[in-house]
Amino acid sequence: MIGKKRKLGRKIQDLKIGETFTTTSRVEDRDLLMYLGLTDDANPLYIQHDYATQTPFKQPVVPSVMLCGMASSIVSMHLPGPGSHIVEQQLSYPHPLYHYAEVRFHAEITDINQQEHQVILDMHGYDEEGKEVMKGKMTVIPPYEPTSMNAVSLENFY
Template sequence: MSQDCVYIEEMEVGQFAEIGRTITDADIVMYAGVSGDTNPAHLNQQYAEATMFKGRIAHGMLTAGQISAVIGTRLPGPGSIYMSQSLKFKAPVRPGDTVITRATVTAIDLAKKRVTLATVCKVGETIVLEGEALVLAPSKG
């Protein structure tokens, strides 16, 4: 196992990791291509200006993907297996926004090698997404 992971035996409730990413037009276009979600709210400025958001927004699942990045690269990191994720979309993310994503350990089940993480994405002080993840964490044993 990579030494970049945090083994479940080393985790503590309250421990967290975070990453930041600025969402670009290219990210949105590439996500639309990969996912097949070509909703004009994401891709067509003229259409999007007539919506409740008054402009283009990023796909919610593009933002949620940052949670996977935190889990797979930081906490627990390489070797983690995503088991479940709840999501509540709270506010839009727009092209050019920098999203800070944090995963915080809320519970540890050593017997099952599972960790529960509170997951939050913010743009500035605004929570744009929140939820909870259950992850099978790497173990020393």
């Protein structure tokens, strides 16, 4: 995206405990096929309806790592936003998410450590029925303040 100016996410001094971000997304075939193709993951539980119907799940499920990726994009794009980096995550997946489901993610800042330049996010995902499909914490380094607004390496960010 050279030539298009992008803003960095919010710096640590601009964040507050209790801030939240919520978004909803639908898992479509295209998303699943892109994930499976990228990772070369051919788990029949994810793609074979005939196999999945013979399991306790009764239908194909969305890979847990795909949910993690969706949560990661919330950090990268929204809270704190572009320039952020996840350094630790403790996530669990109490209920499966099924194909074509709508998932609602909710992220909340629960701690800010100025000295370590880190924030803790509680991250939760829910299906349409309100079942929790993902829960846990992410430790995130928010974007750093650039040293120079004219730095060549940051000409697309300011």
